[in-house]
Amino acid sequence: MAERYSSFEPKGTRWFLQRITAGFLIVVLAFHFMLLHFVNHAYEITFMGTQARMSQIGYFATMVLFLGTATFHGVNGVYNALVNQGLSGTRKTAVKYTLVGAGLLLTVQGIRVALAMTGMNVTL
């Protein structure tokens, strides 16, 4: 059998980026779950502990990259799922820009949160 059910135009740029981000997310999501549920228990998390982790440049960079790739992978996945459901024309364009806007807002807020976790004042 070689049946495939995909929401993507095969072998397009978005298809390729979805695979690249997936490869990164597999590793980092598993690491995130292990660190914050098994090494450090979620119910023991404090701002001081979070600040200690996020003040390490490597960890900080990994988390920001995690945010960016997860947002792209999620928003791109939703867009392609909707297109696969038959979304087209003006509605497709509206959905595209709504998702781009939501993704950008999430990324900006996530970066503000990441900076605040280092102890930086990011209040507007």
Add this chain to the structure above:
Amino acid sequence: MSQSYDRGLVEDFGRWQEFSAGMWAWVLHKFTGWVLIGYLFTHIAVLSTAIPAATGDPAVYTGTLQSLEELTVVRILEVGLLSVAVFHILNGVRLLFVDLGVGLGSQDRSFYASLVLTGAIVVASVPTFISGAF
């Protein structure tokens, strides 16, 4: 010469009893994907309590997270989140192999394996996720 395969509408859930393993894999990957992107927005919203915490009130962040963790329903939802995340990861790995042309002849078995492995990982993780909740 290419062959076409009439899969019917995956979206027509009224005929779910006729779904093949590949269709279930497609449906579950979509469902878990929607849950995960929804959770990402919620996660960043909750973690936004780090912003006032950084300006002198760390109890806002620590208190919010620890209060949520005290709720049994949150611990149960976390097990649910783990389930969808693990399935999405394992089925995603399977899809990457399929895209590379590896294991095309055993897609049914690899899908069932990802389901069984998800179940095993989640069951093994339950004690950690609910410790101190009851």
